[in-house]
Amino acid sequence: MSRAGIQWFPGHMNKARNEIKEIMPQMDVIIEVLDARIPYSSENPMVATLREGKPVIKILNKADLADPKMTQQWKAYFEQESGVKAIAFGNDKAGQVHSINELCKKLVPHKVGADKQIKAMIMGIPNVGKSTLINTLAGRIVAKTGNEPAVTKAQQRIKLEDGIMLYDTPGMLWPKVENENSGYRLGATGAIRDTALEYEEVASYTAEYLLQAYPELLKARYKIDELPQSDWEFVEMAGKKRGCIRGGNQIDTYKMSEILINELRDGIIGRITMETPQMREEEEVMVAGLRAAAEAKKAAKEDEKKQRRARARKNRR
Numbered sequence: 119m120s121r122a123g124i125q126w127f128p129g130h131m132n133k134a135r136n137e138i139k140e141i142m143p144q145m146d147v148i149i150e151v152l153d154a155r156i157p158y159s160s161e162n163p164m165v166a167t168l169r170e171g172k173p174v175i176k177i178l179n180k181a182d183l184a185d186p187k188m189t190q191q192w193k194a195y196f197e198q199e200s201g202v203k204a205i206a207f208g209n210d211k212a213g214q215v216h217s218i219n220e221l222c223k224k225l226v227p228h229k230v231g232a233d234k235q236i237k238a239m240i241m242g243i244p245n246v247g248k249s250t251l252i253n254t255l256a257g258r259i260v261a262k263t264g265n266e267p268a269v270t271k272a273q274q275r276i277k278l279e280d281g282i283m284l285y286d287t288p289g290m291l292w293p294k295v296e297n298e299n300s301g302y303r304l305g306a307t308g309a310i311r312d313t314a315l316e317y318e319e320v321a322s323y324t325a326e327y328l329l330q331a332y333p334e335l336l337k338a339r340y341k342i343d344e345l346p347q348s349d350w351e352f353v354e355m356a357g358k359k360r361g362c363i364r365g366g367n368q369i370d371t372y373k374m375s376e377i378l379i380n381e382l383r384d385g386i387i388g389r390i391t392m393e394t395p396q397m398r399e400e401e402e403v404m405v406a407g408l409r410a411a412a413e414a415k416k417a418a419k420e421d422e423k424k425q426r427r428a429r430a431r432k433n434r435r
Contacts, residue, residue: 134288139168144237145285146226148174149218151242151251154184154206155307155391157192158398159300160243173201173225175218179247182208188391195395201225207251215255219280230281239285245309252276252286261286296405299323303392308383318353321375324382325349327392335388339381353378 148169153160157178165174176196181189193204203221207214222236223229229236242248249261260276276284302323305315326349328336333345340356350371357363357374364370381387 135164135168138164138239138241138287141285142168142170142172142239145172145239146229146236147222147238148172149177149222149238149240149284150174151177151179151240151246151248153243153246153307153309154178154181154189154192156300156303156309156393157196157391158393158395158401159297159303160246160307160309162241162243165241171201174203175221175225176202176204177218177251178204178206179242179251180208181206183385183389185389185391188394191395192391195398215251218255219278219282222282223280232281234281236280236282237285238282239287241287243304243309245307248286252284255284296408297401299393299397299401306379306382306392317375317379318372321353321378322349324378324392325352328382328387328390332388332390335390339387 148165150161150165157176161176178184178189178192189206193206196202196204203225205214205217205221222238226236240248240252252261253259255278256276260274274286276286278284301310302320304310305320306324329345329347329349329352336342336345336352336356340359342352342355342359346352346355353371353374354369356378357369357371360374360377362370362373362377364373382390
């Protein structure tokens with residue numbers, strides 16, 4: 119089935135980006151919270167643009183919902199880059215958060231001391247669990263939490279132990295998604311408000327990936343012995359199994375699409391990671407190609423305009 123794009127970027131996110139750009143020079147460490155199920159797609163490209171070479175701690179949050187083998191691969195992959203450390207967090211955040219403070223001190227040892235303060239900015243796209251993590255770090259409720267995107271709307275500062283000042287920022291998506299695959303993964307995991315989604319399109323993309331990467335989990339969850347070849351055949355087959363039937367004995371594919379997406383988000387299907395480091399490498403090449411083609415097209419249009427203006431001036435003489 120055909121798939122359309124997903125649109126976002128509310129005004130408060132644009133405002134937040136400008137504010138982050140303004141205070142970034144004062145920061146010592148960046149803490150980027152990612153969704154362990156989509157470490158690439160939940161990685162905001164603006165962080166790389168704005169960080170100015172500062173050390174980064176990448177937190178693979180919701181690791182209890184992700185494929186543990188893939189989480190280990192992603193940690194190793196991220197740490198290939200200089201100045202980057204990666205940690206995976208699941209449900210037991212309280213027993214792990216001290217490791218963030220320790221990493222901050224290791225990454226900027228020159229800022230450790232009785233009269234010194236480490237300024238750490240915590241960033242993350244909507245609905246990756248950033249606010250819950252902040253509350254655990256602070257040992258008290260300082261950030262509003264909610265199971266929907268874009269709960270945090272303004273910056274705030276939180277004083278932590280070990281001389282660390284944490285700067286919280288609103289969950290930010292970026293103005294334009296260049297990788298369509300990332301758009302669907304963000305939709306599937308709940309980083310984008312459901313009002314911006316076409317459930318059936320997101321379910322189609324999700325089913326196609328799961329058929330290839332996690333067929334046994336699909337068989338077990340939806341009690342299907344022999345999986346079909348195509349994504350939409352699976353949605354219809356699973357819909358029939360679940361009793362998603364509407365008038366005329368037609369399968370209600372919208373209802374089944376909702377079930378598939380919600381069960382993925384809740385971890386009911388199983389521990390699933392929707393992308394691999396290899397997929398990131400391949401898709402980065404694809405995106406670079408698309409970007410180059412778009413720039414070439416734009417340049418050709420500009421050149422054509424110049425030529426038309428030159429001809430018009432010549433004809434006026």
